[in-house]
Amino acid sequence: MPTTPHSPAPRPAAAERVPIPARLAHAPVSAGLVVPYITLAHRDRTRPVWGSIDPHRLGEVLHHKRCQVCGERLYDTLVLMIRPSDYLRGVSVEPGLHPECAWYSRRACVMLAGHVDRYNPAGNTPLNRCGDPLCRCRYWAPAEDTVPGREGKPAEAWYEAWIRLDDYDVFTVPADESGPAATGIALRGVPFLRLRKVRDPAPDSGDSQPMDLLAALIAARKLWETIDATDDSEANP
Template sequence: MTNHDPTSPGDARLPIPDRLTDAPRSGGMVVPYVTLSHRDRTRPVWGKMHAPATRRVWRHKLCQICGQPLTDWVVVYLRPVDYRRALALEPGMHPECAYYSASACPVLAGRIDRYHPDPDRHLALCGDRLCGCRIWQRVTDEPTELTGQPAEAWYEAWLPLSNYTIVTDHGNDTTPPTTGVDLRHVRLRRLRRIRDAAPGADEAMDLLAAIIVGRQLFGDPDDPQ
């Protein structure tokens, strides 16, 4: 999730992992690699993704927070609807970057119950003539289905890098084309719920919750330590 809201209390006090010590910051918070920002990276547009950076992250299997190559274990955040579609829409992360991101994101941390209401309100031009903000309207591609909606339940899962496969769903009349992590034939390790669904969110068919209950009953000896 890249919907950090720097006005949320406590964010800037989060310990920053070594991997992110050189990353740009805004208000004390790390600006994720895929977050749209002015040329001055300390001026992000929270809640908007930069399309070219996002494409690089998918194509080269980079971490969406630090932008470095993913290694042995990849952490993916997903919702029950993603699992039903077998496609996780959030690019993977290093475990330590994921932990930082989930703690900093007010939706994933459960501090707020709605997705960012209007990311466009920050799309103002800055004074830097070399800044890309003059063409942003053509290069942003954030999925807008979430804007302002009540947050669903979110889960964390780990995948070995060898199982981290990127696919593009070409969509149909009602679903736009989407790139994501292929969840078919993949065993989700260390699966846990990181936030509950907010009031009013779609809670139908939460198969991830059922998987967790099953593993609690029967154990899951394959989990990484």
């Protein structure tokens, strides 16, 4: 993996407890929150490193079309959590989610729920070793604990886009002025079955945010719906 996404995965928050959907009933839980499949964790997965991604699990779910929260196969329709910068680069660096796992993440993740306006600063979650001799934590490298260029940065807007599994393609964008090389799910030319905003960008982020074409796309879709509705009412008075 050339890059790892910052984790919009659940992590402990002051927020009220979010009900766990039936699909996640058997998932490991820590501090009342489901530990997502791609979150870095000790062999005892109820001991996660919140905010860190397991790069092996990330590659596995991405290439095998699995859900980043429960780790199971995705359905015919899946949800992508994307930012305007992902849309501009044409790749969703976050793996897909089941609709119900996306529902849970929107509420349980402090970033997606809008409870925080900054990503975790570097080194916020120290990599503690555990006493389990079979645990891989002794191989954890500090690099797996950070997302270069994101630490402490203001939050971007997040959107939820629904796509068909038939349109699912893994794609790598090369490094350019907007960021390092990134592998994820291709967005260019892929029809969005649904598109809606999940959270606004941090209020103080101003000019640091990329152009929000997703907001323009939503506005255009609303406009066309209005025109279609007008046409229908004229055709069927």
